[in-house]
Amino acid sequence: MQRDDFQYKARSSQKRGKKKLFKNLPNFKKGGKNDWKKILTWCGITLLALTGLGIITISVAIAILSIGLPDVKDLDKLAISQSTTIYDREGQILYTKHGGENREYVSYEEIAKYLINATVAIEDDKFWTHPGFDPMGIARAVIGQITHSSSGGGSTITQQYIKNAFLSPEKTYTRKLKELILAIRLEQEFNKKKILELYLNKIPYGNNAYGAEKAAQIYFGAHAKDLTITQSAILASLPQAPSYYNPYGQHRYSEMTRTLDSSEITSRNIQNENDLKDNEFDRGLIGKTIVLDDEHSVYIQGRTDLVLKAMEKEEYITAAEKKTSLEELQTLEFNKYQETITAPHFVFYVLSQLEEKYGKSAFALKRLLPLIDTAYRSLVKQYCSTKIKFGIFATNTGYLVRKIK
Numbered sequence: 001m002q003r004d005d006f007q008y009k010a011r012s013s014q015k016r017g018k019k020k021l022f023k024n025l026p027n028f029k030k031g032g033k034n035d036w037k038k039i040l041t042w043c044g045i046t047l048l049a050l051t052g053l054g055i056i057t058i059s060v061a062i063a064i065l066s067i068g069l070p071d072v073k074d075l076d077k078l079a080i081s082q083s084t085t086i087y088d089r090e091g092q093i094l095y096t097k098h099g100g101e102n103r104e105y106v107s108y109e110e111i112a113k114y115l116i117n118a119t120v121a122i123e124d125d126k127f128w129t130h131p132g133f134d135p136m137g138i139a140r141a142v143i144g145q146i147t148h149s150s151s152g153g154g155s156t157i158t159q160q161y162i163k164n165a166f167l168s169p170e171k172t173y174t175r176k177l178k179e180l181i182l183a184i185r186l187e188q189e190f191n192k193k194k195i196l197e198l199y200l201n202k203i204p205y206g207n208n209a210y211g212a213e214k215a216a217q218i219y220f221g222a223h224a225k226d227l228t229i230t231q232s233a234i235l236a237s238l239p240q241a242p243s244y245y246n247p248y249g250q251h252r253y254s255e256m257t258r259t260l261d262s263s264e265i266t267s268r269n270i271q272n273e274n275d276l277k278d279n280e281f282d283r284g285l286i287g288k289t290i291v292l293d294d295e296h297s298v299y300i301q302g303r304t305d306l307v308l309k310a311m312e313k314e315e316y317i318t319a320a321e322k323k324t325s326l327e328e329l330q331t332l333e334f335n336k337y338q339e340t341i342t343a344p345h346f347v348f349y350v351l352s353q354l355e356e357k358y359g360k361s362a363f364a365l366k367r368l369l370p371l372i373d374t375a376y377r378s379l380v381k382q383y384c385s386t387k388i389k390f391g392i393f394a395t396n397t398g399y400l401v402r403k404i405k
Contacts, residue, residue: 069178070166072186103210104217108197111212112227116196117317118236121310124157127196132158132187133180158183161199200224205235206242219247221335229321230328233311237285237303244352245285245303247334251352254284254300262293273300286329304329 108116120127126134138154155163162182167175186195205215212224212235220231227235238245245251258280260270268275270292281290287302308322317325 069182072162072166072182072189101204101210102208102214103201104213105201105211106213106224108193109225111197111200111224112232114229114232114316115200115212115224115227115235117314118229118232118307118311119200119239120157120196121314121316122236122307123160123239125310125314127157128192130156132156132183155179156183157199158186158195161195161202162186164202165198203239204242205238206246207248219334228328229308229311229317230325230332233304233307233325233329234285234332236307240303241352247285249352250349251282251284253286253288254281254290254302255288256281256290256292256300260292262295265292265296270296270298272298276300286332287326302329 124130124134126137134154134156137156140154159179162179166182167179190198201211201213204210205212205219207218209215209218212227215235215238216222216224216227216231219234220227222231234247243249260280270276273281276298281300283300284302285304287299287305289297289299291297305326308317308325311317312319312322
C-alpha cells in the first residue's frame with residue numbers, strides 16, 4: 001500500500017470522527033423542523049445554565065455582604081452621633097452642629113397626612129407598592145452615572161432610612177448593595193406605615209432639627225400633626241439638602257446668578273424658567289418672580305414648587321389647593337431663628353458643601369477647620385448683603401475648607 005493511501009484513510013477517519021462529534025447538533029443548512037427544535041433545546045439549556053450560575057453568584061455575594069450587617073429589628077442600636085465644630089483660623093468656634101440629635105419621637109398617627117403625602121410624592125412615589133427598592137429608579141440612576149446626566153436618585157425611602165440609621169455615608173457600590181439587602185429585610189419585618197414613621201422621625205431637617213415633630217416646632221412653632229399643606233411642602237423640601245435649603249440661609253428664595261441684558265432676553269425669547277440655562281439661576285427653597293428688565297420677568301420655581309407639583313400629580317391635593325399654597329409661600333413666616341452663629345452665611349455655605357460631598361450624616365464624623373479670619377467677618381456681611389455668592393469670596397481670597405483626619 002502506498003503512502004498516499006494512508007493519507008487518504010487518515011483524512012477519511014477524521015471526517016467520520018467529526019461527523020460523530022457533531023451529529024447531534026442541528027444542521028443549519030437544512031433548516032428542517034427537527035433542526036429548529038434542537039436549536040431551541042440548546043438555547044433553553046444555555047439559558048437555564050446561565051440563570052443557575054447567576055442565582056448562585058448572587059446568593060454567594062449576598063451571603064458575603066451579609067456578614068456583620070446589623071439586625072434591622074434592633075432599632076435602638078444605632079450609630080452614636082458626634083458633634084461637628086466649625087472654627088476660624090484663630091481657633092474660635094463659629095458654630096457647633098450637635099451630634100446629640102435634637103429629636104422628639106412621635107407615632108405615625110401624630111404626623112400630618114399632608115407631610116406624609118408630600119414626603120412620599122417628592123422622595124419615593126412608588127413607596128406604597130415597591131418591596132424596598134425601585135428597579136426602574138436604580139436603572140435610571142445607573143444610566144445617569146454612565147451618561148453623567150441628572151436622572152434622579154435610585155434610593156427609596158426605605159433605603160434612605162437604612163443609610164441614615166445603620167450604615168455610613170460612604171458612596172461605594174458595596175455600601176449600596178448592603179443598603180439594598182437591609183432595605184428588603186426591613187420591608188419584610190415592618191409594614192409601610194411603621195417604616196414611614198421611622199423615616200420621618202429619623203431624618204435631619206436642618207438647624208439641628210431631627211424628625212418631623214422637632215422640625216415643626218423649630219420652624220413653625222407647631223406640632224407635626226397640625227402642619228398645613230404649605231408647611232408640609234416646606235418640610236418635605238428640606239431633607240434633600242437641609243443646609244442648602246435652610247429657610248434662614250441665602251437660598252430661601254430662588255435667584256438669578258447671571259444678569260441678562262435686554263437684547264439677549266429678546267433674542268432668546270426668555271419667557272419662563274425653561275428658557276434659562278442651568279448655570280443662570282439657583283433653585284432655592286421657595287419660588288420667586290425675578291424682574292429681568294423693564295418689560296420682562298420670569299418665575300423661577302423653588303423646591304417647594306416641585307413638591308406641590310408632585311403632590312398634585314399623585315392626587316394628594318387639588319390644583320386649587322396647590323395654587324393657594326404657592327400664594328401662601330410668598331408670605332410664609334418662619335419662627336425667629338434663635339441659635340447664635342458667627343459668620344452664618346459662611347457657616348451655611350460650609351455645611352452645604354459638606355452635605356454635597358460627604359452626605360447629610362457626615363457631620364457626625366469629623367471636625368472641620370475652615371480657614372477664615374475673624375477680621376474678615378464684616379467683609380463677609382458686606383458680600384452677603386450685596387448678594388454676591390460667598391463661594392466666590394472664598395475662592396478669590398484663597399481660603400479653603402479642609403478635613404482634619
